[in-house]
Structures are given as structure tokens and as C-alpha cells.
Amino acid sequence: MINQVKAELFKLQRNKTFWVLLFIATLLSALLHYLIIIDWWKVNDSVFVRAGLDELSGLTAFTTPIFFNLFIGTLAGFFISTEFSQSSVIKNQIMTGGKRSSIFISKYLIFTIGAIMIAILIPLLTGIFEVILLGHGEILNVHNLVYLSRAFGLYILQFIGYTAILVLLAIATEDSGKTIIFSILITIVMYGVEMVPNLPIISTIYKNSIFYQFSAVFQASMTNVDILKAILIAGITFFIVTIIGIVVFNKKEIK
Amino acid sequence: MSKSILRTNHLTKKYGNAIALEDINVSIQKGDIYGFIGQNGAGKSTMLRMVTGLSFPTKGTIELFGEDNPNKITDAQKRMGAIIESPALFSNMTAYENLEVHRLQKGIPGSACIQKTLELVGLTNTGKKKAKNLSLGMKQRLGLAIALLSDPEFLILDEPTNGLDPMGIVELRELMKKLNREKGLTILISSHILSELHQLATRYGIIHKGRLLEEISANELNEKCRQHLRIKVDQPTKGATVLESVIGTTDFEVMPDGTMKLYDYLGRVRRVSKALTEAGLVIEHLSQNGDSLESYFSSLVGGAGE
Numbered sequence: 001m002i003n004q005v006k007a008e009l010f011k012l013q014r015n016k017t018f019w020v021l022l023f024i025a026t027l028l029s030a031l032l033h034y035l036i037i038i039d040w041w042k043v044n045d046s047v048f049v050r051a052g053l054d055e056l057s058g059l060t061a062f063t064t065p066i067f068f069n070l071f072i073g074t075l076a077g078f079f080i081s082t083e084f085s086q087s088s089v090i091k092n093q094i095m096t097g098g099k100r101s102s103i104f105i106s107k108y109l110i111f112t113i114g115a116i117m118i119a120i121l122i123p124l125l126t127g128i129f130e131v132i133l134l135g136h137g138e139i140l141n142v143h144n145l146v147y148l149s150r151a152f153g154l155y156i157l158q159f160i161g162y163t164a165i166l167v168l169l170a171i172a173t174e175d176s177g178k179t180i181i182f183s184i185l186i187t188i189v190m191y192g193v194e195m196v197p198n199l200p201i202i203s204t205i206y207k208n209s210i211f212y213q214f215s216a217v218f219q220a221s222m223t224n225v226d227i228l229k230a231i232l233i234a235g236i237t238f239f240i241v242t243i244i245g246i247v248v249f250n251k252k253e254i255k
Numbered sequence: 256m257s258k259s260i261l262r263t264n265h266l267t268k269k270y271g272n273a274i275a276l277e278d279i280n281v282s283i284q285k286g287d288i289y290g291f292i293g294q295n296g297a298g299k300s301t302m303l304r305m306v307t308g309l310s311f312p313t314k315g316t317i318e319l320f321g322e323d324n325p326n327k328i329t330d331a332q333k334r335m336g337a338i339i340e341s342p343a344l345f346s347n348m349t350a351y352e353n354l355e356v357h358r359l360q361k362g363i364p365g366s367a368c369i370q371k372t373l374e375l376v377g378l379t380n381t382g383k384k385k386a387k388n389l390s391l392g393m394k395q396r397l398g399l400a401i402a403l404l405s406d407p408e409f410l411i412l413d414e415p416t417n418g419l420d421p422m423g424i425v426e427l428r429e430l431m432k433k434l435n436r437e438k439g440l441t442i443l444i445s446s447h448i449l450s451e452l453h454q455l456a457t458r459y460g461i462i463h464k465g466r467l468l469e470e471i472s473a474n475e476l477n478e479k480c481r482q483h484l485r486i487k488v489d490q491p492t493k494g495a496t497v498l499e500s501v502i503g504t505t506d507f508e509v510m511p512d513g514t515m516k517l518y519d520y521l522g523r524v525r526r527v528s529k530a531l532t533e534a535g536l537v538i539e540h541l542s543q544n545g546d547s548l549e550s551y552f553s554s555l556v557g558g559a560g561e
Contacts, residue, residue: 003362010359014348088343089356092401095307096361097333254309 004098004106012114017078021071021118025062029123032058033130047218051147055127055136062123063155065162065187065214072115073183076166077176079111084174084254091254104171104249108242112163120156124148147220154217154230158210161237168245171252187211210237258285259321260409260441261306266315268301268465275301276465279315283443283458288435290456291445292552298465299445300340303413306443307337320409333361336407338415342398346387350378350397353386354404361405368404376400377426391418399427403434410434412444416451428455449548463556482545483507484517484527489537491515501530514540 012018035041036058043049043057061067083090093103131139165186170179190211193202206212213230216222222230259282266279276298283289293299304310306317308329316323319331344353354369373379376396381389386397395418402410410431416424432455434440446452452459459476461468471479488494491513498507498517507517520527521543531538 003360007356007359010356011345014345014352016347087345088341089345091307091309091339091343092357093360094309095332095335095337095339096357096405097308097329097331097335098360099329251311253311254304 001099001102001106004093004102005109007093008106008110012079012110015079015114018075018114018118021075022122025071025118025122026126029058029062029126030130032061033127034134037130037134037136047215047220051144051151051218051220053139053144053147055131055139056148059123059127062119063214063218065211066184066191068119069183069187071118072163072166073180074176075115075118076111076163076170076183077179079114080107080167080170081174081176081179084171085176088255094254100250101246104167104246105242108164108167108245111167112160115163115166116156116159120152120159124152150222150227151218154227154234155214157231157234158213158217158237161210161234161241162214164238164241164245168241168248171245171249174255208233210234259283259318260285260287261443262318263302263306264316264318266302266305266317267313268298268305268310269313274465276305279462279465279467281460281467281470283441285441286435286439286457288431288442288444288455288457290452290459291443291462292447292449292452292459293445293462294447294556297447297462299447299462300413301465302462303337303339303411303443303445307335307339307411308332309339333405334407335409335411336402336405337411337413338395338398338402339411339413341417342394342401344386344394344397344401347385349383349385350381350389350393350400353397354400357401357404363405368406372400372404375403375430392420392423395419395423399430406438407440409441410443412442414446415444416446416448424451431455449552453548461552461555468555476548476551480545480548480551481518482521482543484521484524485540485542485544486515486517486527486531486538487513487540488515488531489539493534494531494536497531497534497536498527501534502527516544 033056036043037055043054043060046057046060048054048057048059094100128140131137166179166183169182173179173182190206193206194212210233213233216226217230219226261281261283263279263281266276267274268276279302281302291299291302301310305312306319317328319328320334322328322331345356348356350373351369354372355366358366358369370379376399378393378396378400381393386394389397395415399412399415402412415427419427431442431444435442444452444455457473458470459473460470486494491509494515495507495509498504498515502520504517504519506519507515509515517527524541524543528538528541
């Protein structure tokens with residue numbers, strides 16, 4: 001298992017798509033935060049405004065599934081799916097006697113680390129860096145830091161549930177284009193479910209999904225029950241999707 | 256008793272209703288260079304894909320290094336190297352980096368094995384060239400390097416000469432012979448070109464339309480393809496006596512249908528014919544025969560209900 005993880009890390013370091021996405025995310029995040037901090041772009045309402053962190057409102061875009069999926073859906077396509085389609089290098093990994101479950105988990109682990117870097121760490125760190133650089137460091141007081149830690153801690157938990165869905169999608173479709181398209185479709189459907197009035201059963205399912213939690217965890221205040229609920233939803237999603245992913249991969253015939 | 260490396264028992268693979276492989280029983284012993292011959296679409300790659308764990312049998316079992324438990328066979332697969340269909344490479348990585356990924360995956364300590372393997376396949380001069388910029392033959396060599404990196408005991412090569420120039424084919428053949436001779440490497444090599452395997456294989460498995468038609472040793476095959484005079488006379492027993500007593504040879508055999516195969520006197524048909532006639536035998540047929548490997552394969556495949 002540790003060998004597979006090392007190999008995946010080596011591959012991620014040499015993945016051109018990863019570096020391009022990292023660069024774009026850094027550039028976009030830096031620009032977005034800059035425009036908001038200098039008041040060129042006014043954001044009147046966002047979870048960060050409500051939490052008293054107006055200067056970090058640029059993070060709202062990066063925590064919206066329909067937006068961050070563009071980055072990590074692309075990474076899933078070009079880091080995982082291409083191994084099945086264009087290069088077929090997945091064959092080597094299986095032929096050398098690697099256990100399929102270990103291969104799946106190592107791919108998931110390294111992809112998730114890459115995705116967290118692109119979609120969470122880079123936006124958050126560039127935001128904090130610019131806030132300090134542009135003279136608004138006072139907002140990073142203990143109260144707000146506790147909020148950011150709690151919110152992003154829970155957000156990362158939801159995120160690892162979502163990356164498990166993407167890895168499953170990437171392995172099931174074996175095609176980078178399909179992975180990207182299907183992941184976009186998922187986020188659009190979830191956005192539609194959120195926006196359009198629907199059946200109570202659908203609404204209940206949605207409110208107990210990571211897609212709802214992606215925004216819920218950024219509420220200015222959360223009760224212990226809310227926090228526990230967020231942890232449980234993320235944990236259950238991660239567990240179920242990963243098990244399904246391993247089963248799908250174990251039964252998959254490699255072309 | 257020789258050690259079994261690979262044994263398949265009634266291996267069958269179906270895709271829906273289509274049968275890709277049916278009831279294949281193959282046995283490969285340690286030290287064999289097993290030539291797996293069949294036309295395109297005969298089922299060679301399907302079988303190799305199952306042996307390497309890329310796909311799963313519909314029926315039957317695979318025993319690799321004596322292990323036939325599907326849950327434990329991955330450990331046995333660690334002892335083999337393979338190229339199936341085409342070499343699988345990271346196109347944006349160099350030859351060295353491609354091998355490094357494989358080294359990490361297999362947990363091989365130290366990176367000395369990479370240089371050693373690159374030297375073995377003659378790819379030391381590729382430098383920073385990405386795999387996508389290598390020629391087809393070089394890609395094939397790199398695929399071979401990946402398969403050989405962990406010093407496997409069993410090597411599976413599926414149509415390995417695709418893309419190789421004539422010199423490359425000769426080099427590959429010599430390399431396989433050398434590894435087999437010096438390291439005792441067991442090799443399973445598939446091809447649809449019989450002559451390609453002829454100078455290499457010690458045993459053959461001939462597959463056609465998903466069925467294994469014959470498993471035969473190189474010696475047996477050569478024997479079957481040996482040039483001979485095919486003689487049919489009205490009294491086979493007397494004919495055999497004439498060959499022994501008059502012509503003075505025992506290098507012949509009488510086939511179940513009474514036909515005699517005489518491996519001697521190939522250039523002296525008249526002498527044989529005269530002796531038989533003078534003994535009062537009626538010669539119904541006399542011709543010089545002997546299959547080339549290709550015609551043997553064709554006759555076998557043709558006889559399998561084309």
C-alpha cells in the first residue's frame with residue numbers, strides 16, 4: 001500500500017494538469033481576493049460577510065461545488081481516468097500484483113491531497129496572505145481564526161466525501177471528458193435541487209448530503225449537534241462511496 | 256519433476272453470449288519459452304489478460320506458481336512481468352521516470368535497477384526525451400524494461416515484436432534466449448507469426464477461435480514438419496520389409512492408414528520406387544512431403560472447422 005502511495009505521489013508531482021490547475025487557482029484566488037479587498041468588487045452578502053470576514057468573501061466562489069468542481073473534476077479526469085484510457089498505465093499497476101483495493105485507496109488519497117491543495121489550501125492561504133499584505137490583518141483575531149478552523153475543518157471532511165465520488169466516477173467512466181462532464185452534471189443537479197422547490201423527500205435527502213453541508217458548515221454559528229451531523233454526513237458519504245468504489249474497481253475488466 | 260509456473264484449468268471467457276475462450280488447459284513449466292500462437296482475434300490476449308489479472312474468467316481456474324486462490328494470486332503476480340497488447344507508458348515522462356514509477360509501485364529498493372534495466376534493453380541514450388517522443392520500437396523496449404525491472408521469474412509478452420524493425424526483432428529474440436538461459440526466466444510469448452517464434456520457443460500452444468488446438472514441444476513440432484517421402488503401397492507390411500531389407504533403412508514410420516513416411520533417401524525417389532516395384536508392390540502414391548511451420552499451422556487451423 002505504501003509503495004502505491006509513493007508511486008501516486010510521484011505521478012502527481014509530474015502531472016502537468018495538476019500544476020496548471022494549481023497555477024490557475026492561485027492566480028484566480030489572488031485576483032478575486034485583491035478585487036474584493038480593495039472594494040473594486042463589492043460582495044454584500046455571503047457566509048463570510050455574515051461571519052464578519054468580508055475581506056475573505058472571495059472564498060465563497062471556491063467553496064461552491066459548481067465552481068470548485070471545475071478544478072477538481074478536471075484533475076480527476078487527467079490524473080485518474082487517463083490512466084485507463086489514453087495511456088493504459090493502470091495495466092502495469094495491476095499486472096505487477098498490486099491489490100486493487102490498495103491501488104484504489106492510494107489513488108484516492110493522493111488525488112484528494114492534490115484536490116485539497118488546489119481547491120482549499122491555495123484559495124485560503126492566498127486570501128489570508130493578501131488580507132495581511134493589504135493591511136487588514138486585524139480581522140484574523142482569535143474569534144475569526146476559530147471560526148475559520150471549524151468551518152474549513154468541517155468543509156474538508158465534506159470535500160473528502162466529494163473526492164471519493166469523483167474517484168468513483170473517474171474509474172467508472174475511464175474517460176477524462178466523461179468524468180468532467182458527469183461531475184459538472186452532478187453539481188448542476190445538486191444546485192437545481194437546492195434552488196427549485198421539490199418533493200419533501202428530495203429536500204430531506206439533499207439537506208442530509210455533503211452538497212448541503214458544503215455551505216452549512218460556513219454558518220457563523222453551529223451547535224454541537226450541527227457539527228456532529230456534518231461530521232457524520234461526511235464520514236458516512238466517504239465510507240459508502242469508497243466501499244462502492246473499491247467494489248466497482250475490483251470487478252472492473254481493464255481494457 | 257519440473258516446477259509448474261502457469262496452469263489453466265478449463266479456462267473460459269464469455270462476453271455476453273460470445274465465447275472468447277473455451278475450456279483452455281495450458282501448462283507452462285519452469286524454464287519454458289512457451290510460444291502462444293493464433294491468428295488475430297483467436298483469444299491470445301484474452302487469455303493473457305486473465306493470467307495477468309486484467310480481466311476475470313467466466314469459468315475455470317488459473318494456477319500461478321502453484322497458487323490458484325483468486326484472493327492470493329496477486330502475490331504470485333508480483334513474481335512476473337508482462338506487456339499486454341502495447342506497452343503502457345506515461346507519455347509525458349522520460350524512460351527513467353517511467354521506470355521510477357514502476358520501481359516505486361513494486362517497492363524495489365534503490366534506483367540502480369533502473370540504469371541496469373535500461374542498459375539491458377539498450378535505452379541508455381534517451382536522456383530527457385519524453386516517452387511520447389520515442390519511436391515505436393523504443394517504446395516497445397521501454398515496455399520490456401518495465402516488465403523486466405523487478406527481475407521477474409515469469410515474463411509474459413503479448414505480440415512483443417509489433418513496431419520493431421528486423422534488427423530489433425533479432426535483438427529481442429537474443430535477449431529472451433539469454434535471460435532464459437542465464438536466469439532461468441520462464442517466458443510466455445504470443446504471436447500470430449509462427450516463424451517469429453520458431454527460433455525461440457521450446458513449447459507451443461496453438462489457439463484458434465478461442466480453443467486450444469494443440470500443445471506441442473518444439474522437438475515434436477520439428478519432427479512433424481520434417482521432410483519425408485510419403486509412400487502408399489497396396490501392401491504396407493511388405494512395403495516396410497522392402498524398405499528395411501532392400502533399401503536398408505529403418506528411418507521411416509508406418510502411419511495408421513498404412514502410409515509410410517520415409518525420412519531417408521529424400522533425393523533418391525527413383526531408387527525407392529524401383530525397389531518397391533521390383534518387390535511386386537503397387538505404388539499408389541509417392542511424393543516428397545514435409546510441412547513448413549506455417550503450413551502445419553494452416554492445416555491444423557483448417558482442420559478445426561474453419
